[in-house]
Amino acid sequence: MNLQPYLEFATSLAYHAGKITLRYFNTGVVPDRKENNDPVTIADREAEAYVRAQVEKHYPDHAIVGEEYGEREGKLPFRWIVDPIDGTISFVRGVPLYGVLIALEVEGVVKVGAAYFPPLDEMLTAGEGLGCWWNGRRARVSSVSKLSEACVVTSDFQHLSAKMSDVVQRFEKRRALLRTWGDAYGYLLVATGRAEVALDPRMDVYDCGPYPVIMKEAGGFFGAWNGIEGHAHGEGLACNAALQHEVLSLMRDG
Numbered sequence: 001m002n003l004q005p006y007l008e009f010a011t012s013l014a015y016h017a018g019k020i021t022l023r024y025f026n027t028g029v030v031p032d033r034k035e036n037n038d039p040v041t042i043a044d045r046e047a048e049a050y051v052r053a054q055v056e057k058h059y060p061d062h063a064i065v066g067e068e069y070g071e072r073e074g075k076l077p078f079r080w081i082v083d084p085i086d087g088t089i090s091f092v093r094g095v096p097l098y099g100v101l102i103a104l105e106v107e108g109v110v111k112v113g114a115a116y117f118p119p120l121d122e123m124l125t126a127g128e129g130l131g132c133w134w135n136g137r138r139a140r141v142s143s144v145s146k147l148s149e150a151c152v153v154t155s156d157f158q159h160l161s162a163k164m165s166d167v168v169q170r171f172e173k174r175r176a177l178l179r180t181w182g183d184a185y186g187y188l189l190v191a192t193g194r195a196e197v198a199l200d201p202r203m204d205v206y207d208c209g210p211y212p213v214i215m216k217e218a219g220g221f222f223g224a225w226n227g228i229e230g231h232a233h234g235e236g237l238a239c240n241a242a243l244q245h246e247v248l249s250l251m252r253d254g
Contacts, residue, residue, distance in 0.1 A: 013114070021100065044088060100115070131217050151196055205231055
């Protein structure tokens with residue numbers, strides 16, 4: 001399968017959806033609240049509406065699932081996964097570390113992914129067998145091989161589940177540097193070698209759609225905390241190859 005046209009389409013979707021979000025960034029936009037109390041803004045809704053309209057126009061037989069408007073079934077085993085703003089809290093507060101996430105899943109496997117960070121104009125893309133690219137240059141995970149020299153990022157250390165608290169203590173014991181450069185930006189940092197581990201105890205498919213192929217093509221790992229690859233496990237863990245065995249052992253056994 002020639003994935004290049006899909007990669008170019010995903011990149012375009014992420015870029016143009018990102019420009020829609022910038023119309024509202026740092027303008028004092030007031031969020032609404034979903035049933036689960038998560039914030040949502042007009043920017044989320046307009047960006048996702050744009051992406052869905054483009055997919056329906058160019059690939060009408062493909063399925064699509066997005067955070068704001070749910071799932072539409074397709075006639076082919078292709079599904080587009082959309083998060084119009086990953087990091088809405090950052091967006092609402094004027095923090096530029098939010099991203100637009102686009103992925104194409106084929107028969108349940110993510111083959112193409114794009115993550116765009118509009119205020120920073122950073123674009124991270126990957127296609128299976130096509131490499132991972134960061135603003136036009138090849139992206140690679142770091143070669144750091146000691147946890148004591150590693151940077152571990154997450155979206156939130158404030159609301160710790162028992163599972164998350166235990167894992168954080170394990171990293172602390174190994175003297176890893178812990179930071180909350182989280183949401184989509186944390187995974188960008190791992191893929192580009194600026195952090196070594198990113199983890200979140202709860203993730204929906206649209207929160208992590210592009211990460212499996214991005215991390216694989218950048219030379220790293222993305223999957224569940226138990227080491228199973230993929231984006232459909234309800235949690236997320238990314239790390240470089242040099243630390244993968246040790247990190248997965250730590251996650252499992254302490």
